[in-house]
Amino acid sequence: MYRAGVTALMVVVKEAEPVVGRWRERFDSSASAGVPAHVTVLVPFLHSGRIDAAVIGELRGLFGAHSSFTVRFDECRRFADVLYLAPSPDQPFRALTEDVVARWPEAPPYGGQFAEIIPHLTVAHGQQAHVFDEVEAALTARLPITSNIASVSLFVSDGDRWRPRTEFLLSG
Template identity: 45%
Template sequence: MESQENRSDRTALLVAVPAAEPVVGGLRARFDRSASRGMPAHITVVFPFLPATAAVVTELRSIIAAVPRFTVTLASVGWFGQRVVWLAPEPAGPLRELTRLVVDRFPGVRPYDGRFTEVVPHLTVGHDQPHRVLLDAAAEVEPQLPIDVPVSSVHLMASVAGGNWNTVATFELGC
């Protein structure tokens, strides 16, 4: 498998969270560069991922169809240090399981290029801003929680040469 750094495009496998857009959309537009490039509010399953070849799409369709639909609740604000503010999905187990299933089937794929020992499911509100700015964002979001998130599909999105993100395939979870 070709590494993500050697390709001109980037891909991400994710759960879109349209229910969170009214709460985090404006903040993400200001504090998360990917939002201005078409990336919706989301919880990442695997990033970076593989190109959307026919074989990859077929394999993903099979994996994801075997996972029953589920609901998570964005119930609290979390932090990675002082540089990333995010919303925590509860329970996180079904999202971790989705990641595990994909990585097991595509063993050359490492979430976040293996930079973290534990993958923490989350919805990023903002990052790489002054801590005070992110504290204000957290304070704005917190009173609007919880947000229920029915999870019925997973999207494969691609960004060619750093451009806009586009959905290239959508995979429905099982019933």
């Protein structure tokens, strides 16, 4: 995921950063690579060399057809090696992903590794259970986090860092 030219579509959740930032810096390597607190819409997306004005225009139209929405993060959940905040509702995130994949089926979520789309905001990964327990206890005391989701951002990796390239506004 850190190869030069890899792109990602993400919903940046600025309101989460004060709550999860210090934990992400310690336990989520993407934070030190320039990725803010976010919910992934699609990674990897198209190689950066394929993203031209036409693709940007299509993304602008695709995301502009979706309404902005309010989301709450009020609980932690886990995958086998990931601690994350679960968004509620999560369907608007799923709809964004599904629409991008319907247009670019050659770019399945996470390279096709997972059968189900589960929107999430990663806080920590690759840690032992007691570390997840500690982080979860600290986070739970500071929840919920509420955010108005009004855009999707295109990020590009240079091989070391991720940088925002373009932001696409949702309608409303």
